[in-house]
Amino acid sequence: MQRYIFRRLVFMVFVMIGISLVLFTVNYLLPGDPAQVAAGWQAGPEQVEAIRKRMGLDKPAHIQYLTYMRNLLRGDLGTSILSRRPVLSDIKSYLPASLELVFAAMLLNVLVGFTLGVFSALRPGRLVDTISRFFSTLGMGMPLFWVGLLGQLLLSYKLDLLPFGGRLTPGVTPPDTITGFYTIDALLARDLPLFKDALVHMLMPAAVLALPEAAVTSRLMRSSMLDVLLQDYVRTARAKGLRERRIVWVHALKNALLVPLTMVGMQVGWMLSGSLLVESVFSWAGLGFFAYHGIYMRDFPVIMGFTFVMTIIFVFSNLLVDILYRYIDPRITF
Amino acid sequence: MTKYEAPAAVLHIGFWSRMRERGSEMSERMRIAFRRNPLGALGLFLIVSLMLMAVFAPQIATHDPYEINVAERLQAPSAKHLFGTDATGRDVFSRVVHGSRISLRVAVMVIAIAGTIGAVVGAAAGYLGGLASEILMRITDVVLAFPTLVLALAVNAALGPGLESAMLAISLVWWTGYARMIRGQVLAAKNELYVEAARAIGASTWRVVVRHILPNCISPTIVQATLDAGYVVLTTAGLSFIGLGAQPPTPEWGFMVSSGRKFMLDQWWWPTFPGVFITLTVIGFNMLGDFLRDLLDPRLRGIGA
DSSP: OHHHHHHHHHHHHHHHHHHHHHHHHHTOOOOHHHHHHHHHOOOHHHHHHHHHHHTTTTTTTHHHHHHHHHHHTTTOOBTTTTTBBHHHHHHHHHHHHHHHHHHHHHHHHHHHHHHHHHHHHHHSSSHHHHHHHHHHHHHHOOHHHHHHHHHHIIIISSOOOSSSSSSSSSSOOOOOOOSOHHHHHHHHTTTTHHHHHHHHHHHHHHHHHHHHHHHHHHHOOOOHHHHHHTTTHHHHHHHTTHHHHHHHIIIHHHHHHHHHHHHHHHHHHHHHHHHHHHHHHHHHSHHHHHHHHHHHHOHHHHHHHHHHHHHHHHHHHHHHHHHHHHHTTOOOOO | OOOOOTTTTTTTTTTHHHHHHHHHHHHHHHHHHHHOOTHHHHHHHHHHHHHHHTTTTHHHHOOOOOHHOOTTTTTTOOOOOOOOOTOOOOEEEEEEEEHHHHHHHHHHHEEEEEHHHHHHHHHHHHHHHHHHHHHHHHHHHHHHHHHHHHHHHHHHHHHHHHHHHHHHHHHHHHHHHHHHHHHHHHHHHTHHHHHHHHTTTTHHHHHHHIIIIIIGGGGHHHHHHHHHHHHHHHHHHHHHHSSSSSSOOOOHHHHHHHHHHHTTTTOOHHHHHHHHHHHHHHHHHHHHHHHHHHHOOOOTTTTOO
């Protein structure tokens, strides 16, 4: 096991080098002259040349790549053209909001997806199954940002049930930062009304973000459960007179979980992509919202920093799922 | 047990009778596939309608999709404007109809580019093996390490906003699936008798791969391409929504939702209808893809014949 993790980590180093190469290439292709941008538009040619020299932009590409790499390793993701702040510190302040949203969405995805999948596998072709498959077909087809807008129209505007967006009601002071997750920080501060406020604000964005993933999860869970229920050991369990509830929820579920679980790692990636759209719809002050403004303002260091951090999270979550998978299913050897 | 398939040249004599036989086998399989997957018919219907809409867009549209008419701005759906009008008085229905051309074009282009890159990389990795395969597949792994939309966004931003750069950006992140699939197919086909036979009569590597191996990868590629088409439309809409991708005044569906979002509360029709069409397109391609998978599934061959 340790050897496997070690091997995966060594492989990760190569993946990271690859990722940095791709991002460097994209960065290199960027339109406009970064030296001119850094110098400001009024700067004369001599000033621009001086800055180009200082930034090392007159050096050949491979030297520039090494500089880029060294900066990355130091955690230097460049400076935002607009705010003039280091991109990394902005990302640090926006990251918890995104992670909180993705965690909440993942929780909903797992709860709804697994439950729907199991229930529709228990009664294939019946009402629950039909509804769940309809939901899953629709969930995979609808654009997230559009669902978000419709949700705002129906649930916030017409029915006045949920807030339009933001992380808290305007005017409410956020809890002291401990984890950066408003819900958890509010609980730690034992401030129940604040917790409720944060939770209510999170509900719709998290549900929208979870929708396409829960659609996939319920579909996978259904087919996986159907397969498992036909296996010999389930028949044995039935033959020895175990209660059906125990057979399904204990014996069968354990094995049926394996297939949808492999997808969870990928789903983190899809959710990170989706959070960009959902956060911009709901003005959720996370990384996606930050990047959305970066895109509008053509603030390239912000866009590249966002891409880098999102990719790192994705790579690590996949690694985590792979390792977890080996713990859960001892039959797997790599 | 794999069925021995004689090279086409050997069975040249009975070509027409074989084609007839093929045709009846195909319709038989179609029948079975429809029975197994009745939603496939719906998918087929949706995608055929979409294609007809794209082809006959000028005839179907009631107005010019670019025509500005400030006097009739922000009107609710009516007999004159089926889906209402937007902030400059353009007819939303006509724009949605013309949008089908854009979405189909994007889907076809992206899949053509991504499929070609994937086929070249996958075939080379599968057939050459060794170091070449190792290098090509590690490159594939690196591209796969990125969340799709996030990398497409970075590339799109670097190339500059616009539908063409969005297409190129999506293609550049989308080829990995095809590369992996075709590599697998080539690896499986490499040791088949017909490949050995082709090599034995002195066919070049290029000829063996292009004429003998790749044609056998067509069915899974068609299935994958159909399933992907919907997600490409969805991804393009997403990029357009955040301001990359399509630019004004293009009647691209995602861009229409994006420009109508500020008017959602009072002029709901503007962003709502384009979203409905994105959804129908994605669902249509999904159902059609599932159906084609059943249809082209080799395990179905001979059932009920």
